[in-house]
Every structure is written in C-alpha cells, then in structure tokens.
Amino acid sequence: MGFILAAAGVLSALFLPLSSEAVATLSARPILLALTLAAALLFAASAWTGGSRAIALGFAGVLCGAATPLVLLRDPGIGGSAAAGFWALVLAVWLGAGLCVVELASQRPRGDGARRALNLAVPLLFGAVVFYLWEVLVRGFGVPPVLMPSPSAAAIRFVSSLPILGQDFVQTFVRGVLIGYVIGCGAGLLVAIVAQRFSFLGRGLLPLGNFFSALPLVGVAPIMVMWFGFDWPSKAAVVALVTFFPMLVNALAGLSASGHMERDLMRSYGADYWQTLMKLDLPAALPFIFNALKINATLALIGAIVAEFFGTPTQGIGFRISTEAGRMAIDMVWAEIALAAIAGMAFYGLVALAERATTFWHPSYRT
Amino acid sequence: MTSNAFVIPASAAGALRHHPLVVRYAPIVTIVLALIAIWYIAAVMMNLSLVRGGFEREETPYAVSELIAGTMSAERPLLPAPHQVIAAFVDSVFGYAPTAPRSLVYHSTVTLSATLLGFVLGALFGIGLALMIVHSRVLEKSLLPWIICSQMVPILALAPIFIVVLGAIGLQGLLPKSIISAYLCFFPITIGMVKGFTAPDPMQLDLMRTWSATPRQVLAKLRWPAAVPYLFASLKVAITISLIGAIVAELPTGAEAGIGARLLAGSYYGQTIQIWAALLASAILASGLIGLVDLTERGVARQMGIRP
Numbered sequence: 001m002g003f004i005l006a007a008a009g010v011l012s013a014l015f016l017p018l019s020s021e022a023v024a025t026l027s028a029r030p031i032l033l034a035l036t037l038a039a040a041l042l043f044a045a046s047a048w049t050g051g052s053r054a055i056a057l058g059f060a061g062v063l064c065g066a067a068t069p070l071v072l073l074r075d076p077g078i079g080g081s082a083a084a085g086f087w088a089l090v091l092a093v094w095l096g097a098g099l100c101v102v103e104l105a106s107q108r109p110r111g112d113g114a115r116r117a118l119n120l121a122v123p124l125l126f127g128a129v130v131f132y133l134w135e136v137l138v139r140g141f142g143v144p145p146v147l148m149p150s151p152s153a154a155a156i157r158f159v160s161s162l163p164i165l166g167q168d169f170v171q172t173f174v175r176g177v178l179i180g181y182v183i184g185c186g187a188g189l190l191v192a193i194v195a196q197r198f199s200f201l202g203r204g205l206l207p208l209g210n211f212f213s214a215l216p217l218v219g220v221a222p223i224m225v226m227w228f229g230f231d232w233p234s235k236a237a238v239v240a241l242v243t244f245f246p247m248l249v250n251a252l253a254g255l256s257a258s259g260h261m262e263r264d265l266m267r268s269y270g271a272d273y274w275q276t277l278m279k280l281d282l283p284a285a286l287p288f289i290f291n292a293l294k295i296n297a298t299l300a301l302i303g304a305i306v307a308e309f310f311g312t313p314t315q316g317i318g319f320r321i322s323t324e325a326g327r328m329a330i331d332m333v334w335a336e337i338a339l340a341a342i343a344g345m346a347f348y349g350l351v352a353l354a355e356r357a358t359t360f361w362h363p364s365y366r367t
Numbered sequence: 368m369t370s371n372a373f374v375i376p377a378s379a380a381g382a383l384r385h386h387p388l389v390v391r392y393a394p395i396v397t398i399v400l401a402l403i404a405i406w407y408i409a410a411v412m413m414n415l416s417l418v419r420g421g422f423e424r425e426e427t428p429y430a431v432s433e434l435i436a437g438t439m440s441a442e443r444p445l446l447p448a449p450h451q452v453i454a455a456f457v458d459s460v461f462g463y464a465p466t467a468p469r470s471l472v473y474h475s476t477v478t479l480s481a482t483l484l485g486f487v488l489g490a491l492f493g494i495g496l497a498l499m500i501v502h503s504r505v506l507e508k509s510l511l512p513w514i515i516c517s518q519m520v521p522i523l524a525l526a527p528i529f530i531v532v533l534g535a536i537g538l539q540g541l542l543p544k545s546i547i548s549a550y551l552c553f554f555p556i557t558i559g560m561v562k563g564f565t566a567p568d569p570m571q572l573d574l575m576r577t578w579s580a581t582p583r584q585v586l587a588k589l590r591w592p593a594a595v596p597y598l599f600a601s602l603k604v605a606i607t608i609s610l611i612g613a614i615v616a617e618l619p620t621g622a623e624a625g626i627g628a629r630l631l632a633g634s635y636y637g638q639t640i641q642i643w644a645a646l647l648a649s650a651i652l653a654s655g656l657i658g659l660v661d662l663t664e665r666g667v668a669r670q671m672g673i674r675p
Binding site: 101102105106119122123125126127147148200201202203204205207208211214215216218219220221222223225226227298306309310311330345 | 611614
C-alpha cells in the first residue's frame, strides 16, 4: 500500500508548483515527464505484484524518480527555492526507497552467498538514500555552503585537490600514525611479555594500565609538541603513548589466557620458557592482541589529528581541518574528513583481515 | 621492608608478606614509586642544559648541587618535577576563588558540565537507538553497519566543524561541546545495550510469550533488567570518552574556559607547569567520574538484589 502512496506522490508532483519562482512545470519538460511517469507506473506495478519482483520494480521506480530532482536542481530557479511539487517528488522517492529497504531486509535467502550479498546491499542502499537526501535537502533549501556543503561539492573538492590530500595523508597517516602505532603497540606488547614473566610486575602494571587507558591521554599533545617539535615525531609520540596502554592491558589479559592443561602439556614436552611463549602463550593471546590493535587503529588516528591542532608544519589532516574551518572552506574540511574516514576504515579493515588470517582457529570465526 | 630499628620476628614478616592487602597493593605502590623516581631523574636530565645555560649566561660559578636544585625549580622547565606540578595544582585549586579565571576549579567545572550534559544526551540517544535496533530487524540490518563504520572514522576530527556550524546557527557555549561529547559516547552505549537487550536466552523469551506478555512488558520485566550489567560496563567507557570529547572540543575553537583551553594557553605561552597541572586535573576528573559510575552501579546492584 505504501507503493501506491509513493506513486500518488510522484504524480502529485505534476500538478503542484515546483518552485516559489516562475519556472517551467514538469509537463513542459518531456524527458523528465517521461521519467516521473515511469516512476509512478513502476511504483504502481510493484504495489500490484509482491515478493522479490516488487523489490526489483520498486527499485527501478526509485532510480527513475530519484534522477528527476537531481536534474531539476540544475535549474537555478529551483535550487534554493524548491516548493511543494519538488518535495512531493522527493518524499515519494524516499518512501519508495524506504519500502524497498524494508522489503529487502525481511527477505531470508537460502544460500550463504546470497545472504552475504543481502547483508551488504541493505546498509549500502540505506547509506545511498541518506546521501541522496542530504544532497537534495541541502541544494533544495539552498543551505549556504559555509554551513553544510552538499556531498557532491565535497566529492568534487576531494577529486580536484587530490595532490594536497595526498600530501596530508603522507604527513599524518604514514609518518605520524603508522610509526607511532608500531612503536606504541610494539612497546605495549614487549612490556606485557616482560610483565607476564615476572608476576610481581604484572600485578602492579595491570591496575595502573587500566587507570592510564581511561585517562584523556591526548591531552599530552602540547607537551609532546614542545619536546619533539612541530613535525611528525611529536605526532608519532602522542600516538605511541595513546596506543601503549590499551595494548598493554589487552596483551596482559591475553598472555594469561592459555589454560592449565595446555601449560602442563608444554611442560611434559620439556619446552623451555621461549618455546612456551612462542608456541602457546603468544598464539593464545592473538585474539586479545588483535582486539587492542583494532581499538588502537581508531585511537591512533584521533591522537595524530588532535596533536596537529597544537602546531604542525603546513600540512597534515588536522592542520588542514583547523585552518580550512577557520577560512570557512567547509567543503575542503569535509573532503579531509572523507580522507580520514577512508584511511581509518582501510586501516581497520587491514587489521581485521590480518586477524582473520592469523586467528582462523578461534571459535568466533568457526561457524 | 625490615630495617635494623624494627626487628620483626621472621614469622610475623612472613605473615605480613602474605597479607591480602600487601599482596594486592605492594606491586602497585612499588611501580608508582619507581615511576616517580624515573620522573625525577628525567626531569634532572631534560632540564640540565636549560639550567646550565642560565648559569653560564650569568657567568656565576655553580656547583653540581646547585645545578640539580635548579632543575627542580626552573620556571619553564621542559619537564617539571612532580612536586612542582603538585604545587602548581594545589595553588591553582586552592589559591584562587572558585570563580576566578585562574582557578583550575573554574576550568574543571566548565569542562565537567559539558562532559556531563554530553554524557546524559549520549546515553539517552544510545539507549534509544539500541531499543529501536532491538525491535526492528530493518534497522538492525541497515543502521548497525553504519554505526560501526562511524567508529572507524576519527570522529574527533569533526569537532571543529561541529563548533563552526553550530556557532553559525547561533548555538554557542556549552551545547556544541556537549553534542560532540554525546556524539562520541553514544556508540559504546548503543553496542553494549544491543548486546544487553538481546542477552536473555530464547527460553526466557519463550516463557514471556507463554504469559502473552506485550513487547513493552518483555522490555520492562526481562530485557531491561538483563541489560543493566551491560549498561554500566558501557557507561564507564562512555564517560571517559565524553570527557575526552569535551576537552578536545575546547581545543580548535579558542575556547576561553575549560581544561582544553588551559592546555592550549599553556602550550602557546610555554607554561609547562600549567599544562601538567591541567592534565592532573583531567586525570582526577576522569577517575572521579568513573568512581561515580561505579558507585551507582553498586547501588543499583544492591537495589536489584544482585550479590557481588
């Protein structure tokens, strides 16, 4: 029934005014008229049928209906002063897309691959709808780009300033984050191994590590900038400090995860300390270590960006964000955020992939 | 542990060594003392050239003891000695009226109010989101992946824009900072509460169904009580994140008050002792807030009749 409402909404756009200014109506634009009529027909058809065919028809209708507002927005008489007809169209498309997502999510496919594809498709569709609404709302209401740029503007800015973004990426991510991440996680792991060997140290370090990992450690950024200068070493130092304690706490918990039976077995093999460490304790600790690596992946990026607020050479993601925000070039800020988001997700994804490859034996991956 | 002045019988010393309090706290105290000792040594080493330079400029002869004393009392040391930090902290907490702009109490309350407001907003939003996700399969499938994705994005990087955008709309002061805190801290609560609301096992849910309980009754009588331990675990994580968010939100905007503003001012004017004192204040705030959540958890657990 929702699809019938959507079809009615699309049709009502033909009669309601598109803009508060005088512009040509939909019926005067043959291609757009065909698109809207097609959308209305497809919605009606999908209301008629049911099941998976309704989803396909509805999806085609959404595509037809969604194209029209985007084309309409190129008309200077509509962008910024859109009126009831325009919004009826957008709402109808939104409704249709929402129904498609709902129908799609309630499907229960048989095959393993189909289920995985569905689990990927539903959030992607949802995200696409959100981005589309953002674009149409910002441009339809004519929100000043200083407040909130449309995603397309940010994307254009992203593509057109790739060299600057590449520079910032190398400065912040390759130099600051990666080096600090390796140092911090490596040191945390080493200290955890030593602390596990000497239980007195372990009993002292665990509560302290818990305490420190709850502190707002990014606050040391100004001190690190004072000690190590404006360039990347100070950022790497902040990242190392921020990532050290989560790794210490998790690795300590992981190193004591192996059971008595396994330890006894190693002893009956006559394994010495190093053999036990390499063959039993470290592999058993891997899930915990990867947990820390994943937590640290986000912490590291945050630490580096925040440290850049306290002083940088004239490049870096944090530097660019704060200066461009000061100059009200918000589209550039969003481009930098997109860069940081992509870098952060790729980093996290790589760690997760490495986890799958090395801890394939863990119960959480065996289905 | 045993000195010549107090001769403790061997058995008593052994008993002392195995006393649970000693077993628990001796390692912590030892490591804290070692850290303080390392701090002092590092302070001497790092400030040495600074102080020596000062002596040589004035061309006064100096002894080693004077040099070391100088490293402990430099005005703008690279690394202030612990007693200097504590002295500065005590001075800026008790030395001024709580409303004076030089008082750390004043700055801490500014940050604390943003933290708490953000924490409450984030907790309500997070719990609401978890409720929606638990009750709707569509939302679980479409929204949850995006919520998880949003955490791989360095959200703190959004802080300056949020402030700029909200400032342009006319929102200033406490609210923008709180929104950033809320934005940061809703995630652990949502994830924890989704886990908590789905914690009751199918048997219990089936039992509720045989009693023909409405969804609201299932929520109130089964899901909500089952989620309480998860709630407090995630609240503890969230409140520290909320504090970090409030401090960082003060950084890029040139805020005039708050711990973040204090850090920024200290770094502009090279007032290292002030930075360390502000850090100490934030550490105390963080542990106090966690302690508060912990106390509430114990109180609620006692109310619900859970044995620790």
